[in-house]
Amino acid sequence: MDIHTNIPLKNYLTMKIGGNARFMTEVHSREELAAVCENAKSKNIPIFIIGGGSNVIARDEGYEGLVIRIRIPGFEIISEDDSSTTIRIGAGENWDSVVKRSVDMKLSGIEAMSGIPGTAGATPIQNVGAYGQEIADTLQSLEAYDLETKSFVTMQNSECGFSYRDSIFRSSSAGRYIITSITIVLSKYMPKPPFYDSLQRYLDEKQIKIFTPDIIRNTVLEIRKDKLPDPAVQPSAGSFFKNAIVDKWQAEQLKPSYPDMPMFEMADGRFKIPTGWLIEKTGLKGQLINGMRISPNNALVLINESAHSYDELAKARDEITIKIRDMFRIQIEQEPLEM
Template sequence: MEIKNNINLKDHLTMRLGGQAKYMVEINCKEDIKNAYQYAEDHGLKVFILGGGSNTLATDKGFDGLVMLMKIKGTEVIAEDEDSITFKIGAGEILDDIVKKSVEMHLTGIEAMSMIPGTIGAAPVQNVGAYGQDISQTFVSLEAYDTNTKSFVTLSKDDCQFSYRHSIFRGSAWGRYVIHHVTITLKKGNPTPPFYKQVQDTLTQDGITEYTPDIIRETVIKIRTHKLPDPEINPNCGSFFKNAIISKEKLASLQKDYPELKGFKVDEDHYKISTGWLIDKAGLKGHKLHQMKVHDRNALVLINDCATSYESLAEARDEIIQIVKDKFDITISQEVLEMS
C-alpha cells in the first residue's frame, strides 16, 4: 500500500475540476481499507472514497485528507439455478464492463444500465439506474468496512434502504461504510416488456420485436451516445441534477399549462418529472453560463466548456436552480456528490 502526496484531483474526476488531494492511496484488497483508515486515524486525516470519478466533484481547495481510490477487482459466481446466477463483484470493477459481461452470458437485469460511467461499488450509494432499471432491483447484499466498529460487515438490501437515487450511504450512514464487494442476482433469458418509453420508442422505430439483453443494450447505447457527451472529449459528470419529485397537485397544475408533461408515480401523493424538461422549458438547453454549458441534447447534463475553477461550476449550477425555481416554483437538486 503506497500513500502518495499532493495529487491533482482533476485528473481523477470526469468534470476535470478540483484542487489537490493531500494524500491518495489505491485500494486493491479489503485489508487495504483497514490499513488506510488506520493511517488516516494515526495522522488525523479525514477520508473520501473515490471510484471512477464520474459522479464526484472537488472544490478548488481540493481535499485536505486521504482519498482512497477503489481498485478492488474480481467477479465470482457464488450461486446458480435454472432461473438465475448470483455474482459477487469487486467494488473497483467498471459497471459497464459488468453489464457487457452479463449480456454476453444472456442474463437480464442490468442491460438498460449500459454506458453508465463509474464502478459497481459506487452503484448502491445513490441506487444508480437508467431507463427503468436500477441497481436495487438486482441487489442481494454488499460487503463493507464499518468505520464505526472497525470491522467488516455484510449489509442486506433492506439495510441499504434504497429509494430513488438514494440509500443510507447518501443519508444516515454517509461516510460510515466503505463498500468492497457487491452481490447481485441476474435472471437467465430475455427481458420482457413493458420497457422504458424511450427504449420502446427506439425499438419500434428500428422495427425490432425480438427482445434480448444484447438488443436492449445496443438500443440503450444508441440512445445514450446520441444524448450524452463523451467525458473524454467534453468533461462532464453525466446527469448533474436529479429528476424532480413533486406532489400530485403540483403535477396537475403544471399539466394545465403543459399538457405534454409526463409524470411517473412514486407513491400515492408524489410523481417524478423530468428535470431536463424543466431546464429545457426554462430556456437553458444549449445555453452557456459561467464557462459551463447545458448540453444541447440533454439538459440534465452540465459540460465544462472552458471552466478552470469549481467556482464557475457552482455559479452555473446555482443560476440554473434559481431560474427553474422562478419559472416553476420547483427546487431542483444536484445529483453529483462533492468531496467534503
C-alpha cells in the same frame, strides 16, 4: 501501498475541476483498505472514497485529507439454479465491463444500465439506474468496511434504504461505509417488454421484436451515444440534476399552467417531473454559462467546455436552479456529491 501527496483531483474526476487532494492512494484488497483506514483514523485524517470519479465534484480548495481510490477486483459466480445466477463483484471493477460480461453470459437484469461510467462499488451509493433498471432491482447484498466499528459488514438489500437516486450511503450513513463488493442476482430469462418509454420507442422505430440482453445493451448504447457525452472527450458528471419530485397537490397546481409537462406518478403517490424538460422550458438548453455548456442534446447534462474552477460551475448551477424555482416554484437538486 504508496501514499501520494498534493495530487490534482481534477485528473481523477470526469468533471475535470477541483484543487488538490492532500493525500491519495489506491487499494486493491479488503486488507489494504482496512489497514489504510485504520492508519488515517489514528492520525485523525479525514477519508474520502472515489471509484471512477464520474459522480463527484471537488471544490477549488481541494480535499484536506486522504482520498482512497477503490480498485478491488473480482467477478465470482457464487450460486446458480434453473432461473438465476448470483455473482459477487469486486467494488473496483469497471461497471460497464461487468454489464458486458453478464450480457455475454446471456443473463438479464442490468443490461439497460449499459454505458454508465464508474465502478461496481459505487452503484449502490445513488442507486444507479437507467432505462427502467436500477441496481436496487438486482442487488442481493453488499460487503462494506464500517469506519465506525472498524469491521467488515454484510448488508442485505433491505438495509440499504434504496429509493430514486438515493440510499443510506448518500443520506443517513453518508461516509460511514466503504463498499468492497456487491452481490447481484441475474435472471436466465429473456428481458420482457414493455420497456422504459424511450427505449421501447427506439425498439419500435427500428422494428426490433426479439429481445435478448445483448440486443437491449446495444440499443441502450446506441441511444446513450447521442444523449450523453463521452467523459473522455467532453468533461461532465453525466446528469447534473436529479429529476424533480413533487407532491400531488403541487403537480395538480402545475398542470393547468403547463398541460404538456410530463409527470410520472411514483409508488409513494408523489410525481416525478423530468428536470431536462424544466430546463428546456427556461430556454437555457444549449447555452454556455461561465464555461459550462448545458448540453444541446440533453439539458440535464452540464459539459465543462472551458470552466477552470468550482466557482464557475457553481454559478452556472445556481443560475439554472434559480430560473427553475422562479418559473415553476420547484427546487431542483444537484445529483453529483461534493467532497
